Amino acid sequence: MKTNDPADTGEPQATAKPNPRRTVRMAPEDRKRDLVEKAANFFSEEGFEAGTRQLARQLGVTQPLIFRYFASKDDLINEVYRKVYVGQWQDGWNRTICNRGRPMGDRLHDFYRSYCPAIFNRRWMRIFFFAGLKGLDINARYLDKVRDELLLPIASEMRVELGLHCDLPITSEESELVWLMHGAVFYQGIREQIYRSVDAVDYDMALNASIDLYLQKASQVIPDAVARAEAAQVQKAVPRLGLIT
Amino acid sequence: MKTNDPADTGEPQATAKPNPRRTVRMAPEDRKRDLVEKAANFFSEEGFEAGTRQLARQLGVTQPLIFRYFASKDDLINEVYRKVYVGQWQDGWNRTICNRGRPMGDRLHDFYRSYCPAIFNRRWMRIFFFAGLKGLDINARYLDKVRDELLLPIASEMRVELGLHCDLPITSEESELVWLMHGAVFYQGIREQIYRSVDAVDYDMALNASIDLYLQKASQVIPDAVARAEAAQVQKAVPRLGLIT
DNA sequence: GTGTTTAATTATCACATGATAAACGATAGC
DNA sequence: GCTATCGTTTATCATGTGATAATTAAACAC
Numbered sequence: 001m002k003t004n005d006p007a008d009t010g011e012p013q014a015t016a017k018p019n020p021r022r023t024v025r026m027a028p029e030d031r032k033r034d035l036v037e038k039a040a041n042f043f044s045e046e047g048f049e050a051g052t053r054q055l056a057r058q059l060g061v062t063q064p065l066i067f068r069y070f071a072s073k074d075d076l077i078n079e080v081y082r083k084v085y086v087g088q089w090q091d092g093w094n095r096t097i098c099n100r101g102r103p104m105g106d107r108l109h110d111f112y113r114s115y116c117p118a119i120f121n122r123r124w125m126r127i128f129f130f131a132g133l134k135g136l137d138i139n140a141r142y143l144d145k146v147r148d149e150l151l152l153p154i155a156s157e158m159r160v161e162l163g164l165h166c167d168l169p170i171t172s173e174e175s176e177l178v179w180l181m182h183g184a185v186f187y188q189g190i191r192e193q194i195y196r197s198v199d200a201v202d203y204d205m206a207l208n209a210s211i212d213l214y215l216q217k218a219s220q221v222i223p224d225a226v227a228r229a230e231a232a233q234v235q236k237a238v239p240r241l242g243l244i245t
Numbered sequence: 246m247k248t249n250d251p252a253d254t255g256e257p258q259a260t261a262k263p264n265p266r267r268t269v270r271m272a273p274e275d276r277k278r279d280l281v282e283k284a285a286n287f288f289s290e291e292g293f294e295a296g297t298r299q300l301a302r303q304l305g306v307t308q309p310l311i312f313r314y315f316a317s318k319d320d321l322i323n324e325v326y327r328k329v330y331v332g333q334w335q336d337g338w339n340r341t342i343c344n345r346g347r348p349m350g351d352r353l354h355d356f357y358r359s360y361c362p363a364i365f366n367r368r369w370m371r372i373f374f375f376a377g378l379k380g381l382d383i384n385a386r387y388l389d390k391v392r393d394e395l396l397l398p399i400a401s402e403m404r405v406e407l408g409l410h411c412d413l414p415i416t417s418e419e420s421e422l423v424w425l426m427h428g429a430v431f432y433q434g435i436r437e438q439i440y441r442s443v444d445a446v447d448y449d450m451a452l453n454a455s456i457d458l459y460l461q462k463a464s465q466v467i468p469d470a471v472a473r474a475e476a477a478q479v480q481k482a483v484p485r486l487g488l489i490t
Numbered sequence: 491g492t493g494t495t496t497a498a499t500t501a502t503c504a505c506a507t508g509a510t511a512a513a514c515g516a517t518a519g520c
Numbered sequence: 521g522c523t524a525t526c527g528t529t530t531a532t533c534a535t536g537t538g539a540t541a542a543t544t545a546a547a548c549a550c
Contacts, residue, residue: 049294183432
């Protein structure tokens with residue numbers, strides 16, 4: 001008959017102490033980092049509504065210990081968000097996009113070949129959607145960052161690539177076109193990590209096709225869109241009476 | 246000083262009865278339908294982890310009443326799923342796709358112009374992702390249905406449109422290409438309903454571009470892919486020694 | 491009106507949750 | 521080896537949860 005003692009490691013112990021609890025004492029900063037890291041994995045699988053006891057079990061510690069390192073569960077969750085979102089962002093992405101020494105198609109390829117591996121993993125994807133469904137501002141802020149530092153720069157660079165000199169804000173057509181490309185790529189990550197319907201999507205073809213689509217549609221649509229925007233701008237600048245005379 | 250009586254409707258009541266509770270007695274089938282309908286709205290906003298008391302408050306009934314109509318909370322949730330998923334599916338979608346009397350591009354336009362309005366609403370989208378993150382089989386089954394009744398038929402019809410006569414299963418290239426188009430369209434729904442970053446995406450342009458992309462890439466890629474598949478099939482049919490001689 | 495049916499209520503259960511306080515014991519400095 | 525520190529534990533709290541039983545009252549038949 002085997003003992004059910006949870007501390008029984010299988011090694012024969014001559015003097016069976018009543019409570020040989022083998023707690024590892026870690027330096028506070030190490031422990032905290034470890035907790036956030038493992039909590040990110042845990043919450044990404046179970047959702048943020050999962051209990052702190054289950055979390056603690058998975059972390060290999062007792063539940064009250066969590067509250068020594070984090071004032072509240074929400075506090076821990078916020079640190080998880082910060083780790084996942086802020087920790088993954090690479091400033092090189094924007095630089096790749098804005099590097100005018102190379103053609104736009106190459107820049108987009110390079111960018112997505114760095115961006116996709118960074119976020120196409122189960123943990124990032126799931127936390128992104130958990131937070132998104134909650135309507136959390138950290139998620140909205142991430143999307144703002146995607147728009148302001150990635151997608152709008154792409155649209156601006158595209159104007160330059162097309163030889164358009166225009167300082168007016170990006171039109172909705174231009175912006176929608178970038179979102180379309182981005183969405184087509186991003187959806188591959190959803191299929192892979194959220195749906196899990198495929199072992200691993202070959203997103204190289206998807207990448208090529210999405211970028212092709214953008215480059216092609218952009219050259220068709222954007223010159224006209226920009227021209228329309230400029231015409232509207234001129235019209236606005238002319239005083240009302242000018243139209244009548 | 247105003248009374249705080251929850252039943253106070255504002256009408257002056259001469260004989261102030263101690264508990265004039267105004268409960269409406271509904272026919273069981275009506276009540277049940279009403280509960281499922283409102284629960285779908287509630288859970289789509291709050292997530293399925295939200296409490297039954299909060300739900301009951303929103304429904305305008307007491308919490309135990311829920312358990313008179315549903316054996317458990319999970320039972321109610323399953324009825325919500327069924328309502329949202331099964332209730333929205335339209336058999337006409339597959340028929341539109343398979344109508345060989347019309348060109349593929351038109352069929353795809355018609356299909357998506359019916360499909361998008363059916364699922365591009367906050368309730369459907371959110372419940373879809375809540376269920377997806379939970380890894381529920383009802384969600385996986387929905388995706389199987391999308392694949393088997395919508396996307397694979399599109400790939401098959403595309404072969405016909407391209408004049409290819411081939412009974413071999415759809416290759417991964419063909420399937421990935423349809424998923425790419427579908428994802429580009431679907432992502433517009435995510436932006437609109439999950440991100441809520443735009444008031445209303447003008448998904449007409451997105452639709453046109455996505456379908457164009459598919460038609461164009463398909464005509465480029467699919468004939469070769471099918472030819473390769475057939476060659477591989479022939480090779481497999483030939484006995485091993487045949488390759489050596 | 492009176493009585494019967496049963497939809498909806500109030501009161502309550504056992505259990506799980508986030509969080510706190512007190513006790514314990516692994517490690518570092520001497 | 522002894523002691524002080526503080527990382528980690530056990531024990532516990534108040535509250536919230538899904539679910540049940542007993543009670544009340546709205547609607548219908550006569």
